[in-house]
Amino acid sequence: MDERTLELIHGDVDGEIGPDERRELERLLQASPEARREHEKLRELNSMLGGLGKAEPPAGLRDSIIATAHRPAKPIRIAAARRGGWGIVAAMAATVAGVALFLGRSPELTEFDPSALGGTLGRPATDAGVPSFHLDGQVVSGAIMLHHSGSGLALEVDLEAERPVEVVAAAAGARLELAGFVRLAGMPAKMATVDGQLRLLHKGNQHYALVLTNKGAAASVIDVAVYDGENLIGEGRLALAADPAYTGD
Amino acid sequence: MDKDPDARLVRACRNGDRVAFEALLLRYERPIYNVAMRMLKHPEDARDVTQITFLRAFERLEQFNFQHRFYSWIYRIAINESINCLNGRSRLAPFDEDAMDADEGELQGNAPHEAYRSKQLGIQVQAAMMQLPADYRAVIVLRHFAECSYQDMAEILGIPDKTVKSRLFTARQLLRERLEAKGMVEF
Numbered sequence: 001m002d003e004r005t006l007e008l009i010h011g012d013v014d015g016e017i018g019p020d021e022r023r024e025l026e027r028l029l030q031a032s033p034e035a036r037r038e039h040e041k042l043r044e045l046n047s048m049l050g051g052l053g054k055a056e057p058p059a060g061l062r063d064s065i066i067a068t069a070h071r072p073a074k075p076i077r078i079a080a081a082r083r084g085g086w087g088i089v090a091a092m093a094a095t096v097a098g099v100a101l102f103l104g105r106s107p108e109l110t111e112f113d114p115s116a117l118g119g120t121l122g123r124p125a126t127d128a129g130v131p132s133f134h135l136d137g138q139v140v141s142g143a144i145m146l147h148h149s150g151s152g153l154a155l156e157v158d159l160e161a162e163r164p165v166e167v168v169a170a171a172a173g174a175r176l177e178l179a180g181f182v183r184l185a186g187m188p189a190k191m192a193t194v195d196g197q198l199r200l201l202h203k204g205n206q207h208y209a210l211v212l213t214n215k216g217a218a219a220s221v222i223d224v225a226v227y228d229g230e231n232l233i234g235e236g237r238l239a240l241a242a243d244p245a246y247t248g249d
Numbered sequence: 250m251d252k253d254p255d256a257r258l259v260r261a262c263r264n265g266d267r268v269a270f271e272a273l274l275l276r277y278e279r280p281i282y283n284v285a286m287r288m289l290k291h292p293e294d295a296r297d298v299t300q301i302t303f304l305r306a307f308e309r310l311e312q313f314n315f316q317h318r319f320y321s322w323i324y325r326i327a328i329n330e331s332i333n334c335l336n337g338r339s340r341l342a343p344f345d346e347d348a349m350d351a352d353e354g355e356l357q358g359n360a361p362h363e364a365y366r367s368k369q370l371g372i373q374v375q376a377a378m379m380q381l382p383a384d385y386r387a388v389i390v391l392r393h394f395a396e397c398s399y400q401d402m403a404e405i406l407g408i409p410d411k412t413v414k415s416r417l418f419t420a421r422q423l424l425r426e427r428l429e430a431k432g433m434v435e436f
Contacts, residue, residue: 048428057278
């Protein structure tokens with residue numbers, strides 16, 4: 001079928017052709033059974049797509065957007081420079097607005113002050129002051145780090161995975177909930193909190209930070225496990241002890 | 250006088266008028282969510298992308314050029330953020346996709362046969378759309394779910410009219426092939 005006929009058929013179904021083109025199309029349809037079939041098939045597809053209807057936004061979305069958009073911007077304070085890799089500092093500086101924006105995900109966070117968290121987010125992964133554990137295997141390599149200050153908690157995940165792996169984080173007796181996230185280089189494919197555990201589906205080479213709240217009892221450690229299907233391929237314990245080196249400036 | 254019906258609200262927003270921002274949000278929340286939902290399939294991702302879209306628009310209002318329409322601009326942000334979200338996923342299916350499909354397809358005990366068939370068809374159409382490359386899915390979504398004209402789509406996507414038509418025609422052909430392959434229809 002020639003391009004002109006196709007253009008008229010699609011244009012007609014989309015309401016994009018004028019009276020002259022409509023007359024031209026009618027002549028073509030009368031003359032060509034193939035064109036008539038194509039016209040009918042397109043109308044059928046149009047109807048099927050129309051049958052999907054419109055989805056309603058979830059309750060609270062508008063309020064969440066409004067609350068986040070109008071929250072006063074607070075700069076994230078980065079701790080004093082130390083030796084070691086500072087890629088995370090540059091990345092976090094670039095996403096200052098991102099953290100402030102994404103913290104609006106949960107209405108319970110309206111009083112959360114990102115600047116209280118920022119000091120530890122500025123430290124390199126190699127700094128012993130940041131609880132972390134490293135993986136270096138065939139399926140996945142990288143690091144998972146815990147940043148915390150006061151009530152602020154963030155799990156930073158920087159992994160390169162050959163195939164999808166599941167990261168599960170839990171704190172005994174506590175109830176972790178996801179309050180927001182910061183994309184540094186990619187984001188998890190899926191993330192959810194299930195019975196107080198944080199679960200992430202990590203694919204490929206991605207680097208992000210997840211802001212968490214604890215809705216349960218106070219916790220002193222967060223246990224993190226990494227699974228390749230049913231196989232446990234890495235685990236670590238990240239202590240929530242206060243970091244004496246953080247000055248809060 | 251502005252040709253864009255949203256221009257007055259955008260100007261007010263830039264002057265710090267919160268009511269104006271909420272009016273724009275009220276006007277576009279549902280259409281943007283629909284675009285994100287049809288691009289991404291998953292409600293949580295669509296929620297996130299909708300939020301990101303409005304917050305990005307809010308951040309960048311000072312850069313908005315009144316020679317364009319706000320409508321095109323915010324849809325462009327939504328499409329780009331949806332594609333960013335898709336790029337953050339791998340080509341493999343999300344781990345609970347089967348569970349999600351099962352929930353969507355669950356038979357309601359007393360549902361009329363026709364309603365059940367219609368629901369199943371809807372699920373398959375959405376699934377077939379998810380198999381389209383993002384650029385092709387975007388034109389299907391903008392045309393069929395945002396009801397954009399060819400000219401609107403050209404402005405939103407920053408491509409010529411001719412390319413919009415070509416892409417849309419090809420996207421429809423690919424969608425039909427996928428639906429036929431699923432055995433849901435015979436075209």
